[in-house]
Amino acid sequence: MAAGRRRTVRALLALVGLMVLAQVVGWYATDRGGLVLIQELDRPADWAAASVLALTTAVMVGAKDATVKSLVLALVVVLAFVTIPLHQFAEVGWKVTERQQSPVHAERRLVVEQGLDMIDPVWMVYLEQGGGLGERRWHLGYFNGDSDASALVDAAWDGPDRIRLVQGGGQVEVIELAPDGSPRGSA
Structure with missing residues (x-):
């Protein structure tokens, strides 16, 4: 060669x-x-x-x-x-369906994306912090709607440093945030 x-x-x-x-x-x-x-x-x-x-x-x-x-x-x-x-x-085809700003920290946003996996709805929940090139993202949970019990019903701020995720079966997951914004758990 x-x-x-x-x-x-x-x-x-x-x-x-x-x-x-x-x-x-x-x-x-x-x-x-x-x-x-x-x-x-x-x-x-x-x-x-x-x-x-x-x-x-x-x-x-x-x-x-x-x-x-x-x-x-x-x-x-x-x-x-x-x-x-x-x-x-x-391909799931994610679309942002909800974006909530933190009640205290203006740079933090709770984001819910919804897609369709075959025939079932799916949700991905994550936390964004900052903006521009310095923006960070933490995945908080993935929910599959193949049954009503596992579907995501609500995602909301439960205080300045807490996020509450509720599934159709009544299961509630509360995720605490560290002072730097990173989650101390996930759903």
Whole structure:
């Protein structure tokens, strides 16, 4: 393989490594109340598609044998035809249905998003704090409406540093917030 093609293949493989690292960093920030800007990196389907494209390009540039190139290209096309419809079918389609500002801390907001998972409604509740590039987000709970008992009925501030989440079955979860705004638990 010529030196130029070898450099291109190495650069593409390094790019795949960076994409994997970006996904891991985004996932880590999402679970730990990290900056929203970094949480946006948590997009596994997008990173996987970009990685497959980069790896396919690396094979096309690096391989000399036309049979290898044809087999890899055929495999990628088959994968695309299988995974793209599955990805579209599994997409929840989140929409913000409620946003409440804290009664005391103006920079804190309780946010409820609702989506549809197959045929059942689902809710995601989180706490946002700050704004702009410094905005942080903590996930407080995920509720599946496959039964009335597990559906989210109410999410509200229960004081300056407390959030109350109520399910259809009457279960009440109160989440205390630390002075820095981070939750001391989740539902």
